[in-house]
Amino acid sequence: MSRPLALLLLRLSPLLSCTALSCTTEDCPPGTTRNAEGECSSSATGGGGDGVGDGGADGGTGPTLGELELGDPIRTDGSYYDPQALFSEFTGAVVLDPDHALLVGVMGYAVADRDDGSWLLARQGERSTRVDAAGGTAWVITGDRGFYSIDMQDPLSPVPGPLVMGGSGWTYDVAATEAAVAIAWGAEGTWLYDPAAVLSGDSAPLTVLDGDDVTAVDIAGDRMAVVDGETVQLWDIADPAAPTLLQQAALIAGGHDVALSESWLAVGLGGSGAQVFSWSDQGLAASGWFPVPGAATGVALDGEHLWVAAWDVVALARLTADGPLVLGHEDATESAFAIAAEGGRAMVADWFHSTVMRRVDGVAGPELEVTEALYFNPEGESTQRLEVRNYGATALTFTLDAPGGGFSADETTVQVEPGGVQTILVSSDGPDAAVVVGWQSDDPDEASGQVDLVPATSTVGTPHQEFSLQGFSWPDPSLSTFTLPEGEVTFLAYFATF
Amino acid sequence: MGTTCLLDTQQEIYRSYGPVQGSYAPFPLQVVIDRDGTIVYLSAQYDADAVNLAIAAALEE
Numbered sequence: 001m002s003r004p005l006a007l008l009l010l011r012l013s014p015l016l017s018c019t020a021l022s023c024t025t026e027d028c029p030p031g032t033t034r035n036a037e038g039e040c041s042s043s044a045t046g047g048g049g050d051g052v053g054d055g056g057a058d059g060g061t062g063p064t065l066g067e068l069e070l071g072d073p074i075r076t077d078g079s080y081y082d083p084q085a086l087f088s089e090f091t092g093a094v095v096l097d098p099d100h101a102l103l104v105g106v107m108g109y110a111v112a113d114r115d116d117g118s119w120l121l122a123r124q125g126e127r128s129t130r131v132d133a134a135g136g137t138a139w140v141i142t143g144d145r146g147f148y149s150i151d152m153q154d155p156l157s158p159v160p161g162p163l164v165m166g167g168s169g170w171t172y173d174v175a176a177t178e179a180a181v182a183i184a185w186g187a188e189g190t191w192l193y194d195p196a197a198v199l200s201g202d203s204a205p206l207t208v209l210d211g212d213d214v215t216a217v218d219i220a221g222d223r224m225a226v227v228d229g230e231t232v233q234l235w236d237i238a239d240p241a242a243p244t245l246l247q248q249a250a251l252i253a254g255g256h257d258v259a260l261s262e263s264w265l266a267v268g269l270g271g272s273g274a275q276v277f278s279w280s281d282q283g284l285a286a287s288g289w290f291p292v293p294g295a296a297t298g299v300a301l302d303g304e305h306l307w308v309a310a311w312d313v314v315a316l317a318r319l320t321a322d323g324p325l326v327l328g329h330e331d332a333t334e335s336a337f338a339i340a341a342e343g344g345r346a347m348v349a350d351w352f353h354s355t356v357m358r359r360v361d362g363v364a365g366p367e368l369e370v371t372e373a374l375y376f377n378p379e380g381e382s383t384q385r386l387e388v389r390n391y392g393a394t395a396l397t398f399t400l401d402a403p404g405g406g407f408s409a410d411e412t413t414v415q416v417e418p419g420g421v422q423t424i425l426v427s428s429d430g431p432d433a434a435v436v437v438g439w440q441s442d443d444p445d446e447a448s449g450q451v452d453l454v455p456a457t458s459t460v461g462t463p464h465q466e467f468s469l470q471g472f473s474w475p476d477p478s479l480s481t482f483t484l485p486e487g488e489v490t491f492l493a494y495f496a497t498f
Numbered sequence: 499m500g501t502t503c504l505l506d507t508q509q510e511i512y513r514s515y516g517p518v519q520g521s522y523a524p525f526p527l528q529v530v531i532d533r534d535g536t537i538v539y540l541s542a543q544y545d546a547d548a549v550n551l552a553i554a555a556a557l558e559e
Contacts (some may be wrong), residue, residue, distance in 0.1 A: 201507065458515050458537070458542050459537060462536065462538070463534075464529070464536070469502035470504070473502040482502055487533050489532060489557050490529075492528065493526065493528050494506075494528070
């Protein structure tokens with residue numbers, strides 16, 4: 001596969017850097033406070049308590065841990081991969097019934113067993129990016145070729161329907177009930193269809209709601225949630241042909257996915273974590289926000305629990321009147337792009353894998369995220385930061401073995417509060433060889449591990465190689481030759497076209 | 499601030515980097531280079547806060 005590479009080069013000034021990169025504002029997002037390191041951390045992770053079952057006794061304002069015991073709140077029941085299947089690259093999933101889930105990917109779809117993720121059938125077909133289902137029909141969007149239905153009355157005998165072309169741009173999300181199908185059609189707004197009419201060949205929308213950048217949609221009963229840029233809207237769609245906007249609220253970043261239940265609304269905010277609202281006939285009420293490692297591209301509500309697919313992990317939070325309480329994380333097998341959950345079990349669209357995770361009730365704990373490798377300048381003295389983060393519900397204890405081998409650390413044991421980060425400074429005066437250093441923690445599912453201390457080649461701490469590449473500089477579209485600028489701070493962001 | 503789009507068609511720059519911590523996918527790949535031309539941030543994960551901190555630190559030097 002040809003993968004032409006491109007990269008964005010940003011030369012930055014102090015005045016504009018944050019605005020240009022949509023970085024955090026001076027004020028922390030709702031439900032968070034700025035910690036001693038100057039970072040926003042969730043105040044909705046146990047109220048700053050230091051142990052399981054303390055009930056937030058220190059007077060914190062976040063949700064309490066109640067009777068939770070120390071443990072791993074998510075278990076992986078299975079993760080399936082077929083090396084012969086080239087079509088997966090799953091980015092969407094939906095629960096069909098207690099036994100079956102449907103996953104969609106770049107060149108088709110698969111029906112998976114909800115117990116272990118194994119595929120019961122797989123079909124090559126249209127590029128399929130997101131899916132929802134209702135009344136025995138799955139509704140699938142394709143990106144640039146509209147959407148289509150799949151008759152799933154018998155999950156083992158699916159019958160795909162024809163493509164329906166509505167808007168001309170990119171489709172981002174789909175939501176369905178037996179009364180309405182909604183498509184998030186980017187700059188072309190939100191398109192609402194009568195599913196029965198579409199299935200009978202009438203592809204005209206019931207209505208199109210204006211929007212600037214509609215990227216996510218979900219429906220619960222006669223309510224519909226729509227993410228338009230950095231705003232989430234709640235609509236009454238009792239009459240899908242004439243929806244009524246009930247309320248809208250600001251998000252702390254652009255939304256990638258939205259989930260709506262009878263009382264909760266949750267938005268995946270990519271690299272900015274997940275934001276939660278409660279809702280009623282009185283409207284939307286901000287509940288809280290929490291960060292995740294990676295990028296929150298998929299969210300699913302399951303009763304009072306919120307699952308978040310965040311590429312390298314899946315996060316599970318319990319939703320309470322005092323805000324979301326992050327119970328823990330589970331590593332994805334590959335990359336968790338989307339998630340569907342029901343009855344305490346989640347099906348993860350895990351890139352080439354279909355992964356089943358199960359909620360373990362009554363337990364929570366710390367959730368460790370630690371740097372896996374540090375790179376040192378082989379030519380001289382250098383110091384790197386080993387960052388130890390705690391995304392979980394209770395305080396974390398992390399102990400690094402003494403490095404040795406020409407490396408040293410300013411401390412070896414750190415305590416990290418929920419939502420916090422601690423840094424261990426690791427130094428070397430010019431390493432000749434890599435050293436592997438072990439660590440231990442009280443995270444139930446990451447009790448031990450290792451960090452690699454590596455003499456760098458071309459990485460952090462070493463000079464970036466000079467380059468001379470063709471490109472263009474906005475707004476001039478003509479090609480020129482560019483080199484690495486001297487004396488300026490530079491940001492390179494690589495991406496590819498396929 | 500200037501924004502430039504470059505074509506690394508032979509991947510000569512992309513492939514010049516050493517192991518990237520936390521790498522689980524080929525993209526995104528993000529690099530921050532300070533005024534001296536030294537790489538101060540290299541990541542294959544999308545972490546806006548970390549990028550912003552690295553840029554802010556480089557700008558303050």
